[in-house]
Amino acid sequence: MAVEFSFRFPLPQGLHARPAVRIQETADRFVADIFWDNLKTAAVADAKSVLSLIGSDTQCDDPCRLRLRGPDEQDAREALIRLLLEDLPITEARIEEALPSTPADVPRVLVLEKALFFRGTPAGAGIAFGPVRIHDPGLEMDGEEVNRPAESVEVETAVFRTAAGKLEAEILRQRAEKSDPAELAVLDSHLALVRDRALIAKIEHFIAAEKNTAGTAIARAGREFGKTLQAARSAYIRERVADIKDVSRRLRTLIEGGPGKENAVRLDGPVILAAADLTPSEFLALDRNLLLGLILENAGTTSHTLILARARGIPAVSGCTDIRKKLQAGENVILDGGRGFVLPSPSPAVERYFERDTAAETRKNEKRLEKAGLPGRTEDGCRMEIAANIGHAEELQKAWVQGAEGVGLFRTEMLLMDRATAPDEDEQYAVYVQAVRAAGGRPVIIRTFDIGGDKPIPFLPLPRENNPFLGVRGIRLYERCAGLIQAQLRAILRAAVFGPLKIMFPMVGTLDEIIGLKDLLRTVAGDLAGASIPHRPAIETGMMVEVPSAALLIDGFADQVDFFSIGSNDLLQYFFAADRGNPGVRDLNQPLHPAFLRLLRKIVEDARAKKRWVGLCGEIAADPRLLPLWVGLGFDELSMAPAAIPEIKARLAGLKAEDCRSLAQTAVGLWRRRDVEAALDAFGPGEPVGTLIEPDLVRLDSASRSKAETMQELASLLELSGRAAGRTEIEAALWRREDTGSTGIGLGVAIPHCQTAAIRSASIAVLRFARPFPWDAGDDEPVDLAVMLAIPAAGPSGDHLKLLARLSRRLMHDEFREALRAATDADSLARLIAAAAAG
Amino acid sequence: MTIVAVTACPTGIAHTYMAAERLEKVGKKLGFSIKVETQGAMGIENELSAADIAKADVVLFAVGIPVLKSDRFAGKKIIEIGVQEALKNAEAVLTRIKDELGR
16 A cells, blocks of 8 residues: 655745755654655655755755655655645745845846855955865865774674764753754754764665775765755755764764864865954965965954955955855855855856956956056045055065055064064064065055964963953063064164164053153164164154044154054944954944044044144055045045055045045034935045046947846946946946836837936946847847936936937937947947937 | 827936937827927926817826826826837827727
8 A cells, every 4th residue: 555645845945954854854753654756856755864855856846746655654644745735835934034035236147047145244355266165174074084994894883873872862962951043953953864864874885885984984975965965056955965064073073083183274276265264374374376265254354364365355255154054165156255245156147247247347457557656646636645554575566566655554463473483683674674675765664563362473472361452462562572572673773774664553552652662762773873783763653543542642642753543443443342353243333433533533633733644544444435534534644455555546536635524524523323324425426527428438349148238237337437436336226227117118229227326427328239139038129229328316417417318319210220320439429429419 | 180298207317208209200200290298307398288288189198107287187088108118119009099089
């Protein structure tokens, strides 16, 4: 006897881990054998194995059949029908509703392609494409297998069963102690795996048939199941692969002892690295030629590792929770550091989108580099020095190419990392001389060692502190390592003979501290003079303003130092009492809060009253959106990662200092961050340009072959022209309009348009397609001409409105469209458009 | 045969004017006496007067948003279509109106 039941699989997300566990649990209550046939994929699964069920790759609406055989087959059939058709659809629907939906600013191609992607915080602009390397020795099942000869099949089987029993007991014990539903769910899925019939059978098969040791058999079975599920497009199933790894690891640990010692990350080919977090020294130890991109789970965007990654132009995303469980080692991944996306195994259309996006970014940067060599100044001639932050002298070459006018911050603590002994005076001297020579007369500000309990230095045993950021760090530490600091000051004074080196002290909070440091500097200079060693005693000296108490005593400090540089990362976190690296309080650490802007204004005003200059460094100095505020507050210098310089200079050249000053004046008078945000948005990206179209906005042989690619190309063109900031927003705005109704107007023409704050000035762009394509699904008339109208958020001026209305009318005239189609170069097409608009 | 029309679209920058131009062109070709009012970002232009409306055999709205001052058309025979339809199918729409009026 046997019974059957045929049905279509009802769950929209397909048969993933959660429902599979429910089915397996129900099936397990009966003695009957129960098989799950997916008639579409022709897979036959054991309904009492979660892994086997998931492996059937059952998607929504797939025709399926249950086959049951055994004494209680009728009862089992009824129970499973109830579960499948009544219970699961309701409970699953409730859970799916609670999941976050797709955010609005996702590139449309990902939605159209139904691409799987994960989001984190953008942490380093740029797009990387390549295989992913997962840095988590504990989770790697491909790790070394313990090499010992297998005992008899009976012994190895017993070893495995003992370990499985122990693990089951261990999980049950852990389960009893937990109450958090998420943790319980993980433990439950581990429990289901350790009891999974298919997994157990596979392991015992390797032991019996292939004479493997228990450990090897577990590793092989884990890998085999992992591979089956690896192709899945569902994030849930990918997480299940990580669970298999985890259970496999725990079993092997029980058999073979603890996991091997964690080694330094060694890259054996070009990869995108995914890790929980990396220390700066781990990062520096990586072969930079092989590191394509970086995905971190826990780091905040101002972690030093990410600062280093940005300095090297490595695309990075942080805050990607559990990303290592969601990606498969070795699979190809697109990493979009600018938008914070991680896309595993992209489809060809997605790949093409990001290739084109990379090309657009490259063209934009090339265009910016053309002007990067010019000194930083606003459109109305207000000068602002744009300098580079570096950690190694070798980064200087890149900094000059990007247009740095000097080094605003040389982080010397990098010299201390990755070594067993302290660098002596001569070694440091060599580094500083290398830097000052490479600078070729540009100023270089050397910040003395900024170390503390959060940055372990092997040769400098620092006590562990409960709260290292508020502990003995920066200059507070100098008394304990006097030799190291004296060597540094001597090396700087000696190197200063070769060019304009300056000294800057970190973490100064009181006047006595800076007076003491100046005394030390004089003593050191005296020693050098006494020993007749060439040096420059009169060196410009400055201090970082990062302790809030110092920020309110600038007039006093101004008698002691020549300049101030605001260390905004630390000043922000001390000022708001919110850790910059802690995602839980990131929202409180806000540069746009009026209280912080008031503090900055006071620093600048007090310094200016004493004729001292003030720079700004830290992440906020490199944010083009915030630039109008820094101009308006009157900073003399901004210092940032070299990669950020071209964009900042370009943006600076489009700003009017006078407008920026009134913006800053408004902003400091407000009370809430969101009000400052609004003022900044209303400020807009700059002055409008007069004309509607120019030849650079025309492409006569566009390679775009879909609506999605057209939107992308139009947005890139507009950004490249400098008429708008941010192609992502323009593209999104074009789609927002398109979603309210097609902009295909028949006659082979589409007129996509948008209105957004990203647009500086009303603009028209025209694409003529090399290969015409249908604009809308089900529309058989191919479009060969796209005329885009882009309007600023505030609306076009009255003049522009008239021009656009006239152009729209002209597009209805056959002879005008034919003329557009017949134009032989971009120049004449642009002239046709301009003439039509002029009437 | 006389027809008056109003065109209006949500952004009021392009479609309003394209639809107006299209209706004027096709209307003339089909032998209508036609006047089209645009309600776009520049406000109401080529406004239909009470006399224009009184003379008309039919009123055509080619709109994606509500028509302003719609009380002017009280008691008239009104045909409403989308802006997009006016662009793509102006000829078919006006031919059908012509056939109905001729009957």
